[in-house]
Amino acid sequence: MKITSVQNDRVKYWNSLKEKKNRDRDRRFLVEGDHLINEAKKQNLIVETISMVDETADYYVTKEIMEKISGQKSISYNAAVVRFIPEDSITGKTIILDNIQDPANLGVIIRSCIAFGFNNIVLSDTSVDLYNPKVIRATEGMIFHINVLRRNLKEFIPILKNLGYKIVGTDVLSGEDVRNIKIDDMAIVMGNEGQGLSDDVKKMCDQFVYIKMNKTCESLNVAVAASILMYEVSHE
Numbered sequence: 258m259k260i261t262s263v264q265n266d267r268v269k270y271w272n273s274l275k276e277k278k279n280r281d282r283d284r285r286f287l288v289e290g291d292h293l294i295n296e297a298k299k300q301n302l303i304v305e306t307i308s309m310v311d312e313t314a315d316y317y318v319t320k321e322i323m324e325k326i327s328g329q330k331s332i333s334y335n336a337a338v339v340r341f342i343p344e345d346s347i348t349g350k351t352i353i354l355d356n357i358q359d360p361a362n363l364g365v366i367i368r369s370c371i372a373f374g375f376n377n378i379v380l381s382d383t384s385v386d387l388y389n390p391k392v393i394r395a396t397e398g399m400i401f402h403i404n405v406l407r408r409n410l411k412e413f414i415p416i417l418k419n420l421g422y423k424i425v426g427t428d429v430l431s432g433e434d435v436r437n438i439k440i441d442d443m444a445i446v447m448g449n450e451g452q453g454l455s456d457d458v459k460k461m462c463d464q465f466v467y468i469k470m471n472k473t474c475e476s477l478n479v480a481v482a483a484s485i486l487m488y489e490v491s492h493e
Contacts, residue, residue: 290335314335352378353379366480445483445490
């Protein structure tokens with residue numbers, strides 16, 4: 258179907274998906290660019306395709322419309338409406354994110370999970386929205402290849418423990434060098450960018466680790482720290 262007016266109801270709907278409340282209501286989100294579209298297609302999550310160059314797409318639109326619905330300064334030629342990614346049961350290595358707020362950090366952590374063999378992310382219900390457009394772009398398509406659950410951590414961490422997981426937090430003062438840790442069933446917890454782990458979550462940790470580094474550097478970006486931790490516990 259060809260659409261030429263930015264006032265078209267379908268265009269208004271696509272534009273509405275920029276807001277979390279609308280994404281949550283319909284359990285749909287918008288992706289832009291061929292790579293993200295192809296990754297969503299592999300998981301059979303495409304609802305409809307939108308293009309300003311491909312007349313065989315579900316909706317063939319003008320550049321003005323693509324600029325209207327795009328969340329980027331440099332628009333893509335193609336976009337798609339995609340279903341929310343279904344949750345799966347927890348198996349394998351897991352990372353828990355306690356009140357992560359920066360969408361770029363979440364995107365990088367998702368990519369690192371795939372790189373280092375982590376199967377699951379448990380995202381606290383106070384963390385940034387998984388389907389924030391900045392998160393989607395930062396994942397470079399890897400969001401479609403990992404199991405992400407959004408939960409109240411106070412309620413869910415005990416469930417993980419009952420499944421046999423050891424909850425491993427980060428603490429420079431009382432932790433053990435992560436390079437010495439070898440635990441098969443572990444869930445690493447990363448805290449908020451500015452405040453670290455919340456008190457409630459910290460109390461539920463079974464063990465703490467730290468990353469040994471030059472004393473001149475006081476701390477690392479949470480996505481960088483998470484990536485290093487996942488690498489260290491994953492490689493032999």
